Amino acid sequence: MKKFLLICLLVVFVLPLAACGGNEEVSETTGDETVVEEVEEEEVEDQETEEEEVSAEPILIGSIQDLSGPAAEAGTANAWGVEYAVQYINDNGGINGRMLEVITFDCKNDLNEGINVYRKLVDEYEVAAIIGPPLSNPASGWVEISEEDEMPIVGHFMDEMCTTDPDTGEVYPYMFLAEPSCSTQSDIMAKFALEDLGLTSFATLYNTGNAFAVAHAKPFMDYVTANGGEIVAEETFTWADTDYSAQALKIVEQNPEAVFLSDYTNQASLAYDFLRDAGFEGVILGANTLSLPFPTLVKNDIYDVYFLQNYDMMNPEAGGYELFQTYMAEEGSEYPKGNVAFGWDAVHVLVAAMLQASDPTDGAELRDLLEQTDGVELAEGTITLDPATHRPSNMGMYIAEYDENDNISILTYIEP
Amino acid sequence: MALQLTINGISVGAIYALIAVGFAVVFNIMRFSNFAHGGMISACAFISFFFQRAIEPTPPLYVTIIFTALCGVIIAQIINTFGFHRIRKNNSPKLYYFLMSLTFAILIEQILTVFFGTNMYGFPSIFEHETFAVGPVIFKTMNMIILGVSIFMLVALILLIEKTKVGLAIRAVAIDSQTSRLMGINSNIIITTIFVIAGVLAGVAGVFLGVQYGVYPSLGPSMMLKGFIASIIGGLGSLRGAIFAAIGLGLIEIFFTYLLGATETTVIMFGILLGFLFIRPQGIAGKFTEDKI
Helix, strand or coil: CHHHHHHHHHHHHHHHHHHHHHHHHHHHCCCCHHHHHHHHHHHHHHHHHHHHHHHHCCEEEEEEECCCCCCHHHHHHHHHHHHHHHHHHHHCCCECCECEEEEEEECCCCHHHHHHHHHHHHHHCCCCEEECCCCHHHHHHHCCHHHHHCCCEEECCCCHHHCECCCCCCECCCEEECCCCHHHHHHHHHHHHHHHCCCCEEEEEEECCCHHHHHHHHHHHHHHHHCCCEEEEEEEECCCCCCCHHHHHHHHHHCCCEEEEECCHHHHHHHHHHHHHCCCCCEEEECHHHCCCHHHHCCCCCCCEEEEECCCCCCCCCCCHHHHHHHHHHHCCCCCCHHHHHHHHHHHHHHHHHHHCCCCCCHHHHHHHHHCCCCEECCCCEECEECCCCEECCCCEEEEEECCCCCEEEEEEECC | CHHHHHHHHHHHHHHHHHHHHHHHHHHHHHCCCCCHHHHHHHHHHHHHHHHHHHCCCCCCHHHHHHHHHHHHHHHHHHHHHHHHHHHHHCCCCHHHHHHHHHHHHHHHHHHHHHHHCCCCECCCCCCCCCEEEECCEEEEHHHHHHHHHHHHHHHHHHHHHHHCHHHHHHHHHHHCHHHHHHCCCCHHHHHHHHHHHHHHHHHHHHHHHHHHHCECCCHHHHHHHHHHHHHHHHCCCCHHHHHHHHHHHHHHHHHHHHHCCHHHHHHHHHHHHHHHHHHCCCCCCCCCCCCCC
């Protein structure tokens, strides 16, 4: 019985294969001269077609985003922005006729995972460049290997350590930031608090386990103390903490005029409630993570809250409005997300360099061109990169607050 | 200030106690640490959140608690039936229970992540005033409710176990399941009862944690660590020990965070755990179970 089954299997699987192979052999072994000439002509045509295909081959770019983990909400919006921008570029002629193709990987806001997916994109897919995530943790692992691989990376990793060496101040040649850095953003907020609000005494409450939070809080404190203000309390929490009541009590005891909250939206909303519950009635300042959906997460009334915004997302007159509306419609999002425009912007910075390059897949050439980025149109405004830091030299931030209906209201735009 | 910190510490400890007792009650009978409890808490937090959103007008908190507790019981029974029952039937090693509980914990968290993402969902404000003041001390309304309900539930649980026939049977199975079976106690029913209790505790903890800290897939697992520490310090399997240790842990956390800072407090808490494991591995209650995993 077993033998019979084996023979049946052989008949079913081997015979069709033999038949296919036979066909190939026939075409290859034909001795007729005319046929040979035809074959030769076909080969020449094939070669020409292949050459055309090579030049028309899509340019592969990588996109490494936080699609899971604590920053997934930002990461998925970022990834959408990248893919939408690539589609837009392709619909408008691509890179001098060549289409862009994006391969997206999840780095889970993790340094090691970031390196793993980077290696995959560089070694297996041989991408021409990479669009990085909006977080610094994974990006910090690429600062040196990107130089070894001559792999340009454009992203929104705001921590300065992702673009310049914190010890020497030297720029990492292949890392490019497409929004104001953490310290620029914190300086803008501190400047607003000191000059526009006229505040002088501050406290900070931030997550020591989050590079984003630390990289915002420290420059804020430095700016305040360097410009006549005072930090009366510096309180922290960690990822493992869920109760910040002790920190809030300590801050209330010091009676600052304002507290600078620095962490992602989830933790910042908790911190806000703990501060208000502890009796703090002063001003709350924060990064762009105090944007939507912050009002849906807090339980206390929102008042005297000022935070940073990269884009004027609710303004129909602003350049990025249509992009945000498209995202909301396509993804069913209840509110606009700045990360959508981050993805869009990073692609446009890269594309501007690719359009000028003689070979848009040459990392070294792209690097040189990226360094010269000047006045490239973004979702809102333009970007000019400082060759010494690879960070924007011209981009400021909006200061926003919530109105009585918890809608975002833009107050002012502050230059760096 | 000391009084305010004490109030806050006891409130935090009450939440840890709910988690720790959920641990202890299963360990008491089954002799393993049920890490799936964290996943159950997360699932219950999501259920309570969507229950509140789906019903118009928004149901009162006690209705949400009862509904979620019932859902917690169902989830616990599903885990027991499809996970632990088979291991028990096959008389498999204790390690399998541990692995199964860990698998369910991760599975639940990942299912929640697939459906709801890692975003936090915030319960709307339930009270007109989030806090009220008595003299210089500010009381958080939700904290007081958590404290009251936790005390009520834990006292009821202790009375159930120490003063009723069901409790006697539970204790008998906990001491020696085989002899109990010979005495006519159906250990399967007792284990089902234990998972009913654990499900109720997970349901109530899920509502409270969700209201207090927001709802997200890793909510339960992230709080499990503190509950686990409390159950070890309290003496694995001891309900009273777990409650005392949880309250103590809450007080230590709040006082040390105030005095030294959050980072240092985490080190201190693990130092205390390590100290207990070295000096008094049987925990506060003095009960020591060799089979613990």
